Amino acid sequence: MAVQNLQSVTAELSPEELEAAARRDAEGQANFDRVIADDSRIEPKDWMPAAYRKTLLRQISQHAHSEIIGMQPEANWISRAPSLKRKAILMAKVQDEAGHGLYLYSAAETLGQSRDKMMDDLIAGKARYSSIFNYPARTWADMGAIGWLVDGAAICNQVPLCRASYGPYGRAMVRVCKEESFHQRQGFEILLELANGTPEQKQMAQDAVDRWYAPALMMFGPPDDDSPNSRQSMAWNIKRFSNDELRHRFVGMMAEQVKVLGLTLPDDQVRFNEETKKWEHGPLDWNEFKEVLAGRGPCNAQRLERRRQAHDDGAWVREAAAAYAAKQQAKQSMTTKEDAA
Ligand code: BYC
Numbered sequence: 001m002a003v004q005n006l007q008s009v010t011a012e013l014s015p016e017e018l019e020a021a022a023r024r025d026a027e028g029q030a031n032f033d034r035v036i037a038d039d040s041r042i043e044p045k046d047w048m049p050a051a052y053r054k055t056l057l058r059q060i061s062q063h064a065h066s067e068i069i070g071m072q073p074e075a076n077w078i079s080r081a082p083s084l085k086r087k088a089i090l091m092a093k094v095q096d097e098a099g100h101g102l103y104l105y106s107a108a109e110t111l112g113q114s115r116d117k118m119m120d121d122l123i124a125g126k127a128r129y130s131s132i133f134n135y136p137a138r139t140w141a142d143m144g145a146i147g148w149l150v151d152g153a154a155i156c157n158q159v160p161l162c163r164a165s166y167g168p169y170g171r172a173m174v175r176v177c178k179e180e181s182f183h184q185r186q187g188f189e190i191l192l193e194l195a196n197g198t199p200e201q202k203q204m205a206q207d208a209v210d211r212w213y214a215p216a217l218m219m220f221g222p223p224d225d226d227s228p229n230s231r232q233s234m235a236w237n238i239k240r241f242s243n244d245e246l247r248h249r250f251v252g253m254m255a256e257q258v259k260v261l262g263l264t265l266p267d268d269q270v271r272f273n274e275e276t277k278k279w280e281h282g283p284l285d286w287n288e289f290k291e292v293l294a295g296r297g298p299c300n301a302q303r304l305e306r307r308r309q310a311h312d313d314g315a316w317v318r319e320a321a322a323a324y325a326a327k328q329q330a331k332q333s334m335t336t337k338e339d340a341a
Contacts, residue, residue: 041167044110056166057111061118064104065129071097073137096179107168123308132219134297141208147187149216155180156250165237195262210266218289220247252279
């Protein structure tokens with residue numbers, strides 16, 4: 001790996017090596033600046049500033065964790081889906097989320113972090129994942145609201161990430177977004193059917209929308225004035241829009257779609273401001289958001305406990321895979337030795 005952090009290695013280098021490393025860093029930085037200015041892509045073997053690598057690792061690993069923790073509220077409803085068709089669709093969606101986690105862990109690994117370390121951090125409660133998955137899925141209508149609102153917010157946030165300056169992340173996002181579109185449609189369709197069903201079913205759909213609306217808006221992150229990472233991430237072309245810009249855009253999309261559902265958003269301050277040409281919404285409870293991030297949301301403990309349990313249950317699979325890989329490697333080196341003899 002190229003010398004990225006001159007400070008960390010200076011002790012071991014001779015003056016000539018130090019000079020060569022400083023030259024490589026300067027050239028690397030110049031190339032990095034050019035690539036960002038051209039709105040082009042940084043690839044894993046390219047030189048990149050340590051802070052850029054750290055920011056990407058932070059965001060991509062959090063994103064990967066969100067995908068796999070996000071399987072839990074929906075997996076919980078697979079065995080209670082109201083028909084075989086709904087069960088098959090929900091299973092496919094939950095499997096897609098596992099796949100998204102895998103693309104994203106792979107993208108994060110290209111930055112030099114092992115998957116084991118990321119998983120250990122998640123299980124130890126040291127890593128973040130999206131606030132939204134710390135809320136309970138109480139009724140079947142929640143499967144609709146999660147698909148429509150949560151996957152809808154995810155698409156809104158992730159489509160611009162397809163153009164993220166880091167190649168493996170942007171490419172992973174293209175595939176993820178295609179699948180998220182299907183997820184959102186399936187959620188919308190569940191709500192549409194309930195909204196056109198019995199009065200009780202319609203009420204169940206409305207209740208789910210009421211409960212998921214504000215947490216979905218908070219998925220976009222804190223307000224811009226309170227978002228320490230946005231400015232630098234936007235300068236590096238990782239994020240393309242601020243948290244508030246995306247949140248406002250999302251509210252506008254939902255305000256139109258909810259009319260087709262025949263339901264309402266639990267926010268009487270949603271409106272299009274003709275002067276600013278932006279959608280607006282009512283106040284959100286940012287204290288609640290902070291509580292959830294601090295691990296004190298309704299389901300934080302349950303989500304982590306379930307993840308730990310799943311990790312323990314999967315130990316034999318990891319051990320078997322490692323034993324098989326070792327066997328294959330031994331076979332391979334034996335063949336190489338025989339070929340050389
Ligand atoms: N939840 O400076 P900011 C899905 C943290 S999965 C928790 O604005 P940034 C799905 C933030 O990390 C969807 N934490 O940060 C899956 C930072 O803390 P640290 C997941 C949050 O990075 C299964 C601090 O607050 N999507 O759709 O510039 C089933 C300050 O924030 C949240 C992604 O991960 C939050 N909501 O912007 C169904 C998208 N918001 O790290 C659906 C990729 C903020 O400094 N990520 N924080 O300790 C992003 O786009 C950005 O990371 C964010 C935050 C917009 C989330």
